[in-house]
Amino acid sequence: MKSGFEKVAIEHGDRLKVISIEHLKELKEIIGDFKDQEELNGFQKWIINELYQFEILEEDFKVNSIILIAIHHPFYAKVDFLKEGKKKTFLSLVRADFNKTEEYLRKYVEEKGYFIEVTKNLPMKRLGTHSGLAKYGRNNITYIDGLGSNFSYASYFSDMMCKEDTWSEVKNAEACDKCNLCIESCPTGAIRKDRFLIDNQKCLSCINEIPGEFPAWIPVTAHHTLYDCLICQRNCPMNYEQVDNVIECVSFTEEETNMLLDGKPIDTFSKEFKTKIYMLGINEWYEVIPRNLKILFEL
Numbered sequence: 001m002k003s004g005f006e007k008v009a010i011e012h013g014d015r016l017k018v019i020s021i022e023h024l025k026e027l028k029e030i031i032g033d034f035k036d037q038e039e040l041n042g043f044q045k046w047i048i049n050e051l052y053q054f055e056i057l058e059e060d061f062k063v064n065s066i067i068l069i070a071i072h073h074p075f076y077a078k079v080d081f082l083k084e085g086k087k088k089t090f091l092s093l094v095r096a097d098f099n100k101t102e103e104y105l106r107k108y109v110e111e112k113g114y115f116i117e118v119t120k121n122l123p124m125k126r127l128g129t130h131s132g133l134a135k136y137g138r139n140n141i142t143y144i145d146g147l148g149s150n151f152s153y154a155s156y157f158s159d160m161m162c163k164e165d166t167w168s169e170v171k172n173a174e175a176c177d178k179c180n181l182c183i184e185s186c187p188t189g190a191i192r193k194d195r196f197l198i199d200n201q202k203c204l205s206c207i208n209e210i211p212g213e214f215p216a217w218i219p220v221t222a223h224h225t226l227y228d229c230l231i232c233q234r235n236c237p238m239n240y241e242q243v244d245n246v247i248e249c250v251s252f253t254e255e256e257t258n259m260l261l262d263g264k265p266i267d268t269f270s271k272e273f274k275t276k277i278y279m280l281g282i283n284e285w286y287e288v289i290p291r292n293l294k295i296l297f298e299l
Helices: 004-011 023-037 042-051 098-111 124-130 181-185 254-261 271-280 289-299
Strands: 015-020 063-070 076-083 088-091 117-118 151-158 246-252
Touching: 004 015, 004 124, 023 042, 023 063, 023 124, 063 098, 063 124, 076 254, 076 271, 076 289, 098 117, 098 151, 124 151, 181 271, 246 254, 246 271, 254 289
Parallel strands: 076 246
Antiparallel strands: 015 063, 063 151, 076 088, 117 151
């Protein structure tokens, strides 16, 4: 039976789980064992050793739980750019509305007499799968019934108690057992048959977000998004109900297009221009946007 808190999230199009803080130490041990058992590259080791944090910072309340929420958002946006009088359309991810979500979360917990505080760098996909909120897909992305992979995670510490402990072993999506569509469609061969952990050194999502020249082995035709990559998710059967949830009409003028290509500072943009930038999440990866946009125009 879903709790009142879970129902509130569903009413807003989201999903959540309240996880006992007792599992945080267990999660750290699980990640440590995973690191020892798996063959990881340098970037993956950095994520585990440097990025992930398991400490509870000193709060004004006793931390009893982690609130993990999956925030639904449009699958992607079709974005029009004008260059030398010609229009070209590329795809972009769409940023989840974290502020709106936090607003209703705080309202709910404060009305119940509790507190929440944003966590920092928890391994949220692992939290999602261990808590029963999500399952891993073969493409190393997590999926939730009713949302597919069409969401972003956020997590909070809280003094709220976990009333129903759903912690369990990680579950992989059954839909992946006899399906190879993501492997076959991946433009760089990053998705492996032997494990649900991609080769992120080949993954276009990772490469698209790291500054520098694109590796020569990536075909120009592989590029299709301003950052990240959507190919495996658009081809995944678990997303069939999500693929039409798109924003059709985001447009950049020729002046705005040229400013992006030149890497002009975002603080020099007009209010309307900034609104589009933040909605698409371009600001989070702005260092690579000029390079990515230039190669898209070469298609």
